[in-house]
Amino acid sequence: MTDGFLKVAAAIPRVRVADIAYNTQEIESLVVRAEGQGVEILCFPELSLTAYTCQDLFAQQLLLEEAEGALVRLLDLSRNLTLTFIVGLPFQHRGMLFNCAAVIHGGKLQGLVPKTFIPNYKEFYEKRWFTSAAALSERQMVHFCGQNVPFGAKLLFSLNEVHFGVEICEDLWAPIPPSSQLAIEGAQLIFNLSASNDVVGKHSYVRQLVSGQSARFHAAYIYTSCGFGESTQDVVFGGKTIIAEDGHVLAEAERYCLEPQLTMTEIDIDRIGSERRQNTSFADSVAINRTDAPYPVVEIETTGVLHSAPLTRIVDPLPFVPQGEELDARCQEILCIQSQGLATRLVHTQGKTAVLGISGGLDSTLALLVTVNAFDRLGLDRHGIIGITMPGFGTTDRTYSNALKLMEGLGVTIREINISQAVMGHFADIDHDPTRHDVTYENAQARERTQILMDVANQLNGLVIGTGDLSEMALGWATYNGDHMSMYAVNSSVPKTLVRHLVRWLALNVAEGENRLTLLDIIDTPISPELLPADPEGKIAQITEDLVGPYELHDFFLYYVLRFGYRPGKVFRLAERAFDGQQGRPYYSPSIISQWLTIFYRRFFAQQFKRSCMPDGPKVGSCALSPRGDWRMPSDAVSTEWLKECETLLPDTTAEPLSSES
Template sequence: MTDGFIRVAAAIPRVKVADVAFNTQEIESMMVCAEGQGVEVLCFPELCLTSYSCQDLFFQQLLLEEAENALFKILELSRNLGLVAIVGVPYSYQGMLFNCAAVVQGGKLLGLIPKTFIPNHQEFYEKRWFSSSTMLSGEHIVRFCGQYVPIGRHQLFCLNDVTFGIEICEDLWAPTPPSSHLAIKGAEIIFNLSASNDLIGKYQYVRDLVIGQSARCHCAYVYTSCGYGESTQDIVFGGKSFIAENGRILAEGTRFSFRQELTVAEIDVERLRAERRRNTFFAKSYEMLASNDRCNIVDIESAGFSESSFALTRKINPLPFVPREEDLDFRCQEILSIQSQGLATRIAHTKAQSVVIGVSGGLDSTLALMVCTHAFDCLGLNRKGIVGVTMPGFGTTERTYNNSIRLMNALGITIREINISDAVMLHFRDIGHDPQKHDVVYENAQARERTQILMDISHQVGGFVVGTGDLSELALGWATYNGDHMSMYAVNSSVPKTLVKHLVRWVAVNVADEESRKTILDIVDTPISPELLPADSEGNIKQITEDLVGPYELHDFFLYYVLRYGFRPKKIFRMALRAFDGKGETQTYDEATIAKWLEVFFRRFFAQQFKRSCLPDGPKVGSCSISPRGDWRMPPDAVSEEWIKECRSLLQQTLSSEEPSNTKA
């Protein structure tokens, strides 16, 4: 396991019915292929050594002995490989025949796991040949392939600090799958050796089962079902393979293939552990299990996979907060509805006559204003009850000012314009500050003046102030304490900047009328800025937020994995390199750039917690929130030293790797 990732694979070999020698060659070739791809655990289909569809040939002693001989050969091959292989094999014991998964590594047979739920309905007649694992009560040690090995359904295997369990085909379909028990006992990955024939609609049903079980158990689920070569006497096996993680498919194989199929993916085990730690029902489920229902844990020696040679191939979304294109319409409508209903409920509860909002011509205030209009429309209130206040100051540009006025006019709200320059200059005189000194006092005085104006106007009109700040700004502390940091209800407080941009664009295209659409789209294209410093000589925005604190798409990426999963900097760095590799729609960032802004993120995230400790109310819209009353409870005096130390180590490594070598040829 490297940075919490383990590479696994689901194999679908070609088979010939009862031709054990051919089947063994196929399995061996796929083991060698998987080893070459850095796979650590490789799972084959049910009864792959003999083929699943042998029927009454399973009663033949020759077939059973040839299967054991074949497993001998696989054990010999495994001595020269590092991976763990899970192979389907029949095993005869105490007058019964069991449909087993054999776990193989380094020449050792580590365990036999029999199938528990034996199907005997419709096209399946397995009870004719096989017995259930429930026939084996207690612990059993058997001799197979010249080795003593545990057999039973309650077995877990631990490889490089990763624990996995195994079930077979029909086990997944049962009301109480063995994998649920195994997951509660500690299995983080479940492997399923299957032989599932193809029918109309069955593929999607099985896919949904795999997704659902991985979500329910907060585990990864690796499923592989036999394909080409199985008997087509009455049914067809098209070959199915899925690798799912916590309710999401990471990879799936090609169906109806006439070739070997190897489906490979990296499982993020640390992500699964983070999910389990958050959910109290996992601990409760463990408590409810019978104390005598124990699992045998088999420790597997590390194969010595090199962390430095591990190259992440898993696709990682660089914009984890942004819905996928196919879900964008539904998700954006859902988010806007959550925000609007939250605000509408607060308006109704307080019996407010109006709401007051500062409109700057930027992304955040535009989204918040759209939430206000939607809430008023839902309540059947006149939009004139929305008081939009534009407050030009020292850094306000013509572009943002004009956009704010046009937008408010188009939406039909009440407009107020109050220039803050004179009031701020008077304040500077009162406190003895030189207005030519463009420092933090210069900037924050403007933000606090604007907040004071909004608060006082809200009292004038019998309403309350709607906050516009977003999740990204609050995470970085990019807000003036008791300035734009404060409001009576903050509708954007759990919406990150990358999502704000997509939401505002979606509103422009799908909700706004023709008059406001052009204005909103121009706002989307406007550089992000607090406009607290004077514009340049041509009247353009001079103070660009992302030049100062870093790209929001990077910070939102960091934020997601810190809040959602608690990943350490080293792992986030590795994932960011993969996510921002230039193969998607986002910008490419090199190692040094990512390491630099990662340190900035952690430094600011820790240092600015005091602002988040007293946030106003606001609706949670996604899985991440920093409300001090809900999802994020952090002491403001926490020390960031360990996180910063790791970030600086990453930066030093990247700078060292970029230095030219002094070695002479």
């Protein structure tokens, strides 16, 4: 296990009904293949040694004894392997036959887990052959394959401090699956050996069960079901594997494939731990459902050799931005959340006027579109939206023109207040040289704009609508008591990468004609506060991402730092995978990632004082920085330990000195 990732696999072997020698050979082949791929835990389908569809042959002594002999052969194979694998077979005990999962590692049968829920309805007749684990009074030790083996449904297994449990097929379908209690007892992974047949519509339901169960108890769920070779006398087994983590399906097999399959991915054990720590209901469930006798843990002794196979699971470079059809639904939902929040605040304050500073940039554009939507839903006149453009020393013709065109196209009230003269007067008052383009020069403009917005809102008995986004608040890229402040901040939990996609979605799906063209040009405009004079050609000279770094990197860092609390080393290596330039992903070199990650941590810690007094605003996603909601951090917390780890990522990692304000 590297960086908290455990490599698992779900196998679908070809089988022949009751041909144990053939089935064992197929299992061995997949085990060796998985070992070569660095898999650490591998599971096979239900009754994979015999095949699931043996029916009354399960009563044949020859079949049962051959299954035991085959297990001995697999145990012998495992002596020279590092992985743990789980196979299904029938096991007779005290005159009863149990449908079991055998956990194998290092030549030892680590445990036998019997099936609890035995289906006996419709096409299933398992009670004709098998007994439920409920018939066992407690966990027992049995002698099998020449070894003394733990036997029972209430077993946990520990591999390198990772705990996993096993359930079998129908167990998942029960109102309270055994895996629920296994998770309560500490299992971070659940392996399900299944033999679910295929009928129309069933696969999607099983997929929901697997992903839902993994989400419910913040764990990984590895499911595999019988495939080609099972009897098709009355039903068909198409073969399916589903590997889910905390509600997200990571990997699946091709269904109805005639060849053996191995579905592999890595499980993020750190993520599971983070989710459980943050969700207090998980801890409450442990307390409420604690059993008198804790489940015994079978410690699997390993050789101590850690796998170092490269990470194969996809790491999305844009974790805040869904893909495909999901993006449409997500954008529409976010717009509704933002506008509903604002509409509620307008009704509560009995306000009919909203005041916004419109710069021609992405953030103010989204805030304006949200405000228009809120006004339309409330049946208010759009002229009650006061859009104020406030040209200054760095305003370019492109952004100025787009601001005016957007406001005109949306039918809101347009005001223009040039701030240059007022700021120059302020410079004279405080004896600041206007040719000195320092932080005072920049922030004086931002505060002048905010003062104008606040005073106009007072004049009109309205609300100042904030335009700043989540990424800016994370980096502190806002002037304290300037654009940092508003009366309701509709973008406060929308990261910059998502702002761009939201505006694009609105341009393509809501806007028409000239408004669409204006929005598309705003999207293509470089991100800038425009607080420094334009270049000789009248173009934007102050590019935000040149100063603080690419927002797609910072949003990536923010997601894993805020959402899961990962340490810098893990965030760095995830970023290397996400921005490796493969399969259409963007590319950043390790040195660039290290450089901006260091700056991210320095700014994130240093700028907390701005987040400690954020204005109200709606939470729209899984991450937010409101001190009244998701994030409580002392403003004087130090970043020493985080920066120290950043220094170890690359020998040439450097960081630039940063001021307390942008």
